[in-house]
Amino acid sequence: xxxxxxxxxxxxxxxxxxxxxxxxxxxxxxxxxxxxxxxxxxxxxxxxxxxxxxxxxxxxxxxxxxxxxxxxxxxxxxxxxxxxxxxxxxxxxxxxxxxxxxxxxxxxxxxxxxxxxxxxxxxxxxxxxxxxxxxxxxxxxxxxxxxxxxxxxxxxxxxxxxxxxxxxxxxxxxxxxxxxxxxxxxxxxxxxxxxxxxxxxxxxxxxxxxxxxxxxxxxxxxxxxxxxxxxxxxxxxxxxxxxxxxxxxxxxxxxxxxxxxxxxxxxxxxxxxxxxxxxxxxxxxxxxxxxxxx
Amino acid sequence: xxxxxxxxxxxxxxxxxxxxxxxxxxxxxxxxxxxxxxxxxxxxxxxxxxxxxxxxxxxxxxxxxxxxxxxxxxxxxxxxxxxxxxxxxxxxxxxxxxxxxxxxxxxxxxxxxxxxxxxxxxxxxxxxxxxxxxxxxxxxxxxxxxxxxxxxxxxxxxxxxxxxxxxxxxxxxxxxxxxxxxxxxxxxxxxxxxxxxxxxxxxxxxxxxxxxxxxxxxxxxxxxxxxxxxxxxxxxxxxxxxxxxxxxxxxxxxxxxxx
Numbered sequence: 001x002x003x004x005x006x007x008x009x010x011x012x013x014x015x016x017x018x019x020x021x022x023x024x025x026x027x028x029x030x031x032x033x034x035x036x037x038x039x040x041x042x043x044x045x046x047x048x049x050x051x052x053x054x055x056x057x058x059x060x061x062x063x064x065x066x067x068x069x070x071x072x073x074x075x076x077x078x079x080x081x082x083x084x085x086x087x088x089x090x091x092x093x094x095x096x097x098x099x100x101x102x103x104x105x106x107x108x109x110x111x112x113x114x115x116x117x118x119x120x121x122x123x124x125x126x127x128x129x130x131x132x133x134x135x136x137x138x139x140x141x142x143x144x145x146x147x148x149x150x151x152x153x154x155x156x157x158x159x160x161x162x163x164x165x166x167x168x169x170x171x172x173x174x175x176x177x178x179x180x181x182x183x184x185x186x187x188x189x190x191x192x193x194x195x196x197x198x199x200x201x202x203x204x205x206x207x208x209x210x211x212x213x214x215x216x217x218x219x220x221x222x223x224x225x226x227x228x229x230x231x232x233x234x235x236x237x238x239x240x241x242x243x244x245x246x247x248x249x250x251x252x253x254x255x256x257x258x259x260x261x262x263x264x265x266x267x268x269x270x271x272x273x274x275x276x277x278x279x280x281x282x283x284x285x286x287x288x289x290x291x292x293x294x
Numbered sequence: 295x296x297x298x299x300x301x302x303x304x305x306x307x308x309x310x311x312x313x314x315x316x317x318x319x320x321x322x323x324x325x326x327x328x329x330x331x332x333x334x335x336x337x338x339x340x341x342x343x344x345x346x347x348x349x350x351x352x353x354x355x356x357x358x359x360x361x362x363x364x365x366x367x368x369x370x371x372x373x374x375x376x377x378x379x380x381x382x383x384x385x386x387x388x389x390x391x392x393x394x395x396x397x398x399x400x401x402x403x404x405x406x407x408x409x410x411x412x413x414x415x416x417x418x419x420x421x422x423x424x425x426x427x428x429x430x431x432x433x434x435x436x437x438x439x440x441x442x443x444x445x446x447x448x449x450x451x452x453x454x455x456x457x458x459x460x461x462x463x464x465x466x467x468x469x470x471x472x473x474x475x476x477x478x479x480x481x482x483x484x485x486x487x488x489x490x491x492x493x494x495x496x497x498x499x500x501x502x503x504x505x506x507x508x509x510x511x512x513x514x515x516x517x518x519x520x521x522x523x524x525x526x527x528x529x530x531x532x533x534x535x536x537x538x539x540x541x542x543x544x545x546x547x548x549x550x551x552x553x
Binding site for chain 2: 011012013014015016017034035037038041042045046048049050121122123124125126127128202203204205206209288289291292293
């Protein structure tokens, strides 16, 4: 065999019939892992292409959720009939970090949903694990999320100067939970991105439907309201929401400054696993059909 | 599979279902379901019971009219389309150029697109960066175009870059679908030379082309496909002759013309 150095793919590949059933998973996942650089670079290049001509583009990525957070804050405050010095800032901070985290997941899902139909020609020309395309969208969503964290910290620090009696904690050990919760949010977003990407191949208006789903989902998540307002059996609403436990845990960490409850942590992990397993099953079992349907 | 074979196709059939009437939307699906209608579909048998061996270091040409199943066969060999029946065994790394300018992001420069193309075909970042210069040199675009956005390219330049990426991946098996029509006479000469080099290194090439002279010049065997069936297999000159007779146009110069 010529030139072993360039032997990227397994030397002998056998393509056999398979429909709506999983391909051999170990080679698939190996190939997926081996080509992870492609997903990372694809997201980097997609960003580069999008913001090549506009330096303000990146600013908007942060401004958009930030302004939205202020709008929601006003809305919530008006509905509640004003706020005290003690709760005002923490409400704002809660909406900010919740919205930023929610946007991380929803950008990952929306981008992922479009990644297959938009990557049509790439799919027609080359064989590679298609799950890399939604992964690239999730990576993009993460890079968009990252600069919102310093914005949050900045707003809170300024807020603390003006309202020293706020309940928002300073540096706490609980912050160490934040990366873990973000990982759960990221995996949940990726898994659901896989699911909607598959749906979007079969029904091209899925992404329109998705914009409504996202909105309803936001209102039913503990972003505009505190998870504490749910008592007794109402708490079920937190657990049946794929982002419910992780958003409640986010609130625990950033606003209450405490370690999230075990229930929320387990809930976050379970939803992340469910999303990636179910989404992954739907996606991988149908991905070889994509080339025909695009 | 015997050592000397690059590709073995055994009793391959590929069928797929196409949706012929409405647009594929959730809304339409719900509307149809409420009226109790069924989706009108048609089964396309793109490839029917095809068996073929391609040894290492050979160049196979595939000729046939539009809709003969040539592109479907190429996609199946590349592992993009699953077989409906039969199986394909491929020994070696595949590089494909199945549709021009694929995966190119028009807002990015030619150089960025080369990197992206390399990564998509499974190279590491370091490997493709090492090759980028070589690929850019091969494409030989006029002054500085390689660093300009691809949307500013002419279709010839577009094709040159795409072709350069495909042939410079040092593939074991190179699949080219109507890729040789890109570029001018001098680029074509260069492409031919590069493909002959690849063959000399015992790499395998499969070419789909309507430029019959190309098939005669480059290939050492050819097949003729018609409506999913392989009608004939043999020396390229013989196959091209048969194909032309079938088309009932004789060897008119227009069919031997490459461009």
